[in-house]
Amino acid sequence: MGERYVSEPRRTIRVQTALVNSGQRPHSSIMTDTTDLTGKLLIAMPDMxxxxxxxxxxxxxxxxxxxAMGLIVNKPAPDVRFSDxxxxxxxxxGDQTTDVRIHFGGPVETGRGxxxxxxxxxxxxxxxxxAGGFAMTATLDILEDIATGGGPKRSMLGLGYTGWGPGQLESELVKNGWLVCDATDDILFGxxxxxxWTAALKVLGVNPLMLSASGGSA
Structure with missing residues (x-):
């Protein structure tokens, strides 16, 4: 969960906010036939x-x-406001600027949005x-459009991202580090x-109180 996965385009969102210093982790060489998880949610098991x-x-x-590359959607960035x-x-x-929630997206490149x-x-x-009716934009243009009321209907901004090298996510799934569920507008933005975390578990019909911290299954 510390691999660089995203190249940097022009006019990238660069911020002067230091959140978490992350060391790169070596990735696993294990590769499985895990289904493409693009557009899905990973839910951390209690023993992470x-x-x-x-x-x-x-x-x-x-x-x-x-x-793989993903954004953490439930860890607000401390002391970072969209207006700032x-x-x-x-x-x-502008007058029609929509406030956007800012989160810690992951430990890789925390200075990028x-x-x-x-x-x-x-x-x-x-x-x-x-997949699933969602998209990601990492250039300043989207912030300029949001500031003038022309941005997306719903959005959130992640500072940094979470990256996995080849086979690393598959290895973590085999070891029951994560549960997987469908993403919804409500969980992401509402x-x-x-x-x-609890809402995502409920999508799977899992009671958080009954979730095994070691078994990886409900």
């Missing part, structure tokens, strides 16, 4: 050893034989469409951060 991912819910933006971010990036805030949003907004090559 890394505190950065304690009760984390991660939206998978891309998954292939080359690895716009000011830092010299983007004027990634906007996860509904697919009603598209910016050509600057937008990566994801629920308060502290309720998303």
């Amino acid at each position: 050893g890394d505190p950065r991912f304690d009760r984390a819910v991660i939206f998978i933006c891309a998954h292939s034989a080359d690895g 971010l716009l000011e830092q990036l010299s983007i004027d805030e 990634f906007v996860l949003h509904t697919s009603d907004y598209k910016l050509g090559a600057g937008t990566m469409e994801v 629920r308060a951060a502290e309720h998303k």
